[in-house]
Structure formats: C-alpha cells, structure tokens
Amino acid sequence: MRSLFTGALLLALTACTTPQIQQDPLADLRDRALTDMTGYQLVSDLTTEVGARMPGTEADARAVKWMEQRFKTMGFDKVWLEPVVFPLWERKHERAAVIGNSSQPLHITALGGSAGGKLSAEVFMVDDFAALQAVDDAAVQGKIVFIRNRMDKHIDGAGYGEAVIARAKGAITAEKKGASALLIRSIGTDSHRFPHTGMMSLSAGTPTIPAAALSNPDADQLERLLVKGAVEVALDIDVGFTGEYRSHNVIAEVTGSSRPDERIVIGGHLDSWDLGTGALDDGAGVAITTAAAAFFLHPEHRPARTLRVIAFANEEQGLLGAKAYARDNEALLKNHVIASESDFGAGRIYAWETKMAREDAAMVARIKHLMAPLGIDYKGNKATGGGPDIIPMAEKGVPVFRLKQDGTDYFDYHHTADDTLDKIVVEDFNQNIAAWVVMLGVLANEWER
C-alpha cells in the first residue's frame, strides 16, 4: 500500500509540473488503472475458482464457461466462442528414483507430448543439447540421457531460447541415438524443488520414449551422484496422447463508435499447465488485457475503433487456439489494425515497441508522453513480435506492438506447481493495466494509420 501511495504521490507531483495532464481523459484513465482492482480480482477469481486449466482437462471446459460468463458480466458488447480442436495429451502419474546404494526419489515432471514408460537404466549425462547431438550413438544406447545445462536469468527471459532446445528436441534426438529415455534439467531459473513442464516440439516426429524434467536441486543432485560413479534411475511415467479435444477461444469486443470494422486485437491465453494455477502464465495476461479493455466500455471513453479481447485456447501445446483463430478469421485480418498479447507474467513494464509498416510520429510522441510517468521507455518500431498467440496473425501481415515486462523472476515459476496467485505483486500488475490503457486509448482514437 505504501508504494501505491508513493506512486500516486509521484504522479500527482508530475501532474503539478505538467498541469495539462489533468485535462486529459486518457491520462486520468491511466491513473485510475493504477489503483483499480478489477483486473486483480479477475486473475484471483480465475486461478481460485477454476485453478489449473490444462488443455483438454475438465478444467479447460470450466475455464471457457467462466471466461464467457465474466466477459458478459463485465458488459462487453459482444461475447462469443470459436472452436479449437487439438490432440488430447494426458498426465496420469510420473515418478522417478535413483536406485542402488544411494536410492532416493527425484522430483520430475513429464514434458508435454511425452510418451509413457516404465524402465530403469543407467544415466548418461551431457553438457547441453549440442553435446547430445555430437555424442556417439553407442554411448547412449539403452541409457537415460540427462541434459544438464542450466538456464540463465535475464530481464527479458533471453536465457530461455538458448536453453529450451533441450526440451523441444532432446527426446527425439536421444531416441534416434538409441536412448531409452530423456531427463533434462528444468528450463527454469529457480533453486526450488519444482520441475518445470512444457511442450516438446513434435515437428520432427513424436518421440516414443519418455521425457521428463528434473527440478534444479534434483538436477544438481544427479550431477553430484554422477561424479561419484554410475547412477541408475527408475522411471514410471504414465502420460500420452489419448484422443482429440474441442476447446474454444473466448472472444469479447468493445465496439468502436466510428470505425467499428477496424480492430485492435489483444489478449492472453486462457489455458495453463496442470501443475500450478497459471497465475503468471497466463491468468495475468488475460486479466490485464480484459481489465484494460473494460475501461473503454464506459460511455465517456468509448473508442473509435473496436477493441477485441481474445482469451486464447491451448497456447501451451503449440499456439493451437491462435492458429485456429488466424485460420478461421483470415478475412478479418486486413482490418486487424494492430495486435498484441500479454503473456510474460505480471512484472512491471519497462519498454514499449511496435512493428508496423510506418511509424506515426504523432502517435509515438503521444504514447511516449503518457508512458513516461509509468517509467516506460519507447524502443522503436522494431518489435520482434507481439506475443506467442499473435505469431499466426503477424505472419499474415497484422502489425504488432509489445509491452516489455520485467521477466527476471518469470522463469522461477514458469510451468511449475509454484505458479500461483501470491507471485503477483499488485502494484506491478496494475502498472501493466495502466500501460495497456494508454496503448488502447491512443491506438483506438488518436492514430492515423
């Protein structure tokens, strides 16, 4: 509360030196967003009432109903569902243990798309994915390959791309070399006993060997044991593809008053992994974008262009809701004037950027002016994307913007049981909503494309 108060005080002082802000309805809306609790209540309710909502689970269907109902209750002009069909992958149980003289349990979680399997074998450790690619097939024959490298921590999650290849391609690579299973050190930056799940890439084929991640402390333990000698691990993993499932993208609009066909498309993904309650990934993104758009439902703030909020289905297993959306709405995309997703937790936004055909200097100046009190800098018209679920429409030419969040701690919790509501800092979360309000307000009303 004290930092909220300090923030408000700073804004008030800023306002004193630039009194015209007080005459600016969008600046007022931005400032209201800093203390309004609508967004936080949304993420609290979603993660509490629904909890974890893995694609294809009973909770997936509950989440869709919850979101549809909530959009309606909030008074969005239009609310509807669009179907998303995908292969159903289920997690039943997963256990691992060192066996032999140092027998002890290991904390693992199967990677998304993994096959099941029950086996025990000697562990063969490699430094990283490149080392696995380079190793002789004979060396890993029948063994459990263990990829040991650890993800680095960065504000923008830069270590993720480098590390995640072990998860994406480790199993198929190990299988082709004759290994019996894959273990990876979790793609995560914490030192807690939570394994991080996440999808494998199935583009080069679906592996038939089990693949799982160890928590960082368990990976450390396995490394120490391997220094002392050979280690045998028993795996008992019951997971796999079991059919097909039909979920839905949940979509809501604030209809534009003068340019209703021109749409600004924002959102987050409604699904989460099954281990945590998906507060950071991505209850926060759904709530931030929904709450920001909802400010424009008020008669005094109706936007010229239409604001479309999408709670995407099944982002986690391959942007499946986003791909369905871009395919099924192809005709509309030319009038999707810009799009962006919030899907990197609830840390403070420190920068904004765009990727559009040409920069509008007046629009940029206006947003810069409104973002400054939030501590957010402009990084230029060089965004590399608008968020994961925006990729399929960006590939079809939709311009994007990106609000860059401080993700220093994001990969401490990402895809673990520990992704729960208490990890959201309300002040930072609300700063996000305020920044989204600024973007929406200017892009909907004060931007000539």
Place this chain on the structure above:
Amino acid sequence: MRSLFTGALLLALTACTTPQIQQDPLADLRDRALTDMTGYQLVSDLTTEVGARMPGTEADARAVKWMEQRFKTMGFDKVWLEPVVFPLWERKHERAAVIGNSSQPLHITALGGSAGGKLSAEVFMVDDFAALQAVDDAAVQGKIVFIRNRMDKHIDGAGYGEAVIARAKGAITAEKKGASALLIRSIGTDSHRFPHTGMMSLSAGTPTIPAAALSNPDADQLERLLVKGAVEVALDIDVGFTGEYRSHNVIAEVTGSSRPDERIVIGGHLDSWDLGTGALDDGAGVAITTAAAAFFLHPEHRPARTLRVIAFANEEQGLLGAKAYARDNEALLKNHVIASESDFGAGRIYAWETKMAREDAAMVARIKHLMAPLGIDYKGNKATGGGPDIIPMAEKGVPVFRLKQDGTDYFDYHHTADDTLDKIVVEDFNQNIAAWVVMLGVLANEWER
C-alpha cells in the same frame, strides 16, 4: 569467493592491528576453518549419497553406516553406535483435492504420527488453535477442520513456538470435538508450494483421524475458496504406525590429553524428514560439529578435555535418540562438562551464550575476544537451552552453551522437499565451524570450571 576473500582480508587487517593473534594457535585454527571445505564436503556427501533419511526407513540404516564410516575415515579416536528403539511411522501416499465446482488438487503432507484415512467432507475454517479450542463441538462435527493462521518470520524463529501448537495439538483437539480430519496451514514462512511436515504431540493420545499440512499457497487458495462458499475436500492419506524400529546414535570422540573423563558433548541429528534431503535440518549441524571437532585431531591441537560428537538418531519424532542417550549414559553425565547442538540450519552465528553454574570471567573474555572477528556477540549466562537433543541431558544438570544462528529463512525450508544442499551458503556455513572451533578450543583447554 569474493566475500570469502574480503573476509580473509578483514581478518588479516584485524591481525595487523592486534599482532598477538598471529601467535595464537586457536585464532589460527578459527581462521583456517573459514576456508576449509571438510565440513561442506560432509554435508554434501551425506545429503547426496544418503539423501533423505527418515527414522525407520532403509535410508536411516544407510545414514548410520555412512556416519560411522565417515567418523572412522576422519580418524576420530573412538567411534561406536548406541541403539535407539522407537515406534515406526510410515508415509505411503497422501493426496488432497477440492471437489465440486472448483475441483483442483491441493498440495498436502501428512503430519508425523498421523493416522491414515480416505474421506471427503466440508471444510470448517478456524483462525488459530485457540479458536479451535473455543468452537462448539456441533460446528465441526464430521467436518475437516482447517487452522489457517500463518507463522511469522523472525531471526531466532520466534514465530515457531506460537504457530506449532496447531501441528502439535490440532488433530487430537479436532478429533475430540468430532471432526473427521485436520488440515493446517504449514508451519513455515515461505510462499512456495511445499507443505511442511513435522511431528504431532502424542502426549495427550494418538489421534485416529488423518492430519495434514497445506503449503502456504494452497492454504491461501482454500481461504479464498471459503470466502466464496462451502468447500468440500477429499483426502486420501495412507500413513501410520506399523511396528518398531531399531536405529542408532553414532558417537565419536577426540580423546582428551590430560582430562579425558571430562567431556564436551556436541553434535546434530542424523535423521531428517523424508521430503527433502535434510541439508539444513540437520545435515548442516552434524557436519558443522563434526568438522569443528576434527580440527582437534591434529597432534598440534589435541584438547585437554575429551570432545564427544553425537549424531543423534530420530530427533524429528520426539528427541528419541537424545532421550536414549541421556538414559543410557546417565553415569557419565556428571562429567559432561558442557553440551550443545547445532540444529537450526546453516545461517551465520550472531551470538553465543551459556547456561552454567557460574560464569568464568576469563573464559568469557577469551571467547569474546576470539568471536569478535566473526561478528559474534556474547549474550550472557542465560541460554534457555543447548539445542533440542541436549534437552534430556540438560534436564539432568548438564551445563549448556548455544551458538545462535540467523534463522530468518530457516522456516522457508524446514521439513519440506526444498530442504536441499543448494540452500546452504558456504561462507555462512564455514563461519559456523569457525565459531564452534573457538568454543571447543577454549572450553577444552582454557576453562577452569
């Protein structure tokens, strides 16, 4: 490494202004302890090679053998085992879930001594143990009582005593009122999804209802759900007493050169809970005291009095090794000149204190002088105890000392799966060993009782 270097530099500078320290073998030994890795290697090996070592498990026996062997390898003058027999409590599985409209798993762990049970019932929340005592029996009839209060964080763990009564007496109290089960918010100060186990008090009878702890985020979740309406929880807990087990205290001595019958008794407890690998609780304490005593095995540092190191069996389930020791060694206790245990993690020591018949001013001055460079203050001859396993001998008149550790974060990890080696900060751990070296050196050689 930088802070180790800075520490060494500061000590060197201190030495320059007080050159007599360079002539003091005990000060030299203290300073060597700051960089010696014998102790850290001990706790690393114990937690890696043995791992978790819950009383009565196969790993309990492995730990005893490991400790006996390690004492011998290190060259202690005498090494032996003393039997400790206790009721065997086993944990087979434990699951909990909210059922109904918000169905979702809850992370729990059964409390030590709990009965098993499979049931579902409505949850009845109380603010704390006192509120449970005060509630009408009719209100909790057949229900799962949930005690919601959260432990506070303090440097000396002061919040523990206040909070732990919910774990100690909650189940027997709830059972007497007709409840079907007990859930407590974990007695822990973290916000991670780890439930904290720990023993119930069985002094007022062994409860026949299941009793378990929720992780703090799960307790938060249950509180939020209860605000929205009635909550039904399903429990499936398979634990219980299944027989009797014979473990051992593992004891080693550095024989005193001139007063061998006068013993300074130190140690930690060898057992741990089953969830983590017991690095902080109490691998650290065993390793700190063993490594400190081992410095005095060197021919140049042989002590006048005997140093006895005890790796106690089964502290966790009621000081059972310590009680056996005090009972079976009663005749020796009059020559146990002072005793102390390290059992509060691996945080830096900030104070030392004693509880003995009379203070020896010269001894106090000497220790103060040697402790000052370590940042450790004297708190007087008013210690309330020498550590949990020292209680039974202190009750029979053995004087005690206590080295007070910074336990601010101790209850973040205590009795959870997350109590693993990576939580030990080497510099702080070694500062502990240095302080124990000071105590042992002065008490064994420079103290007239």
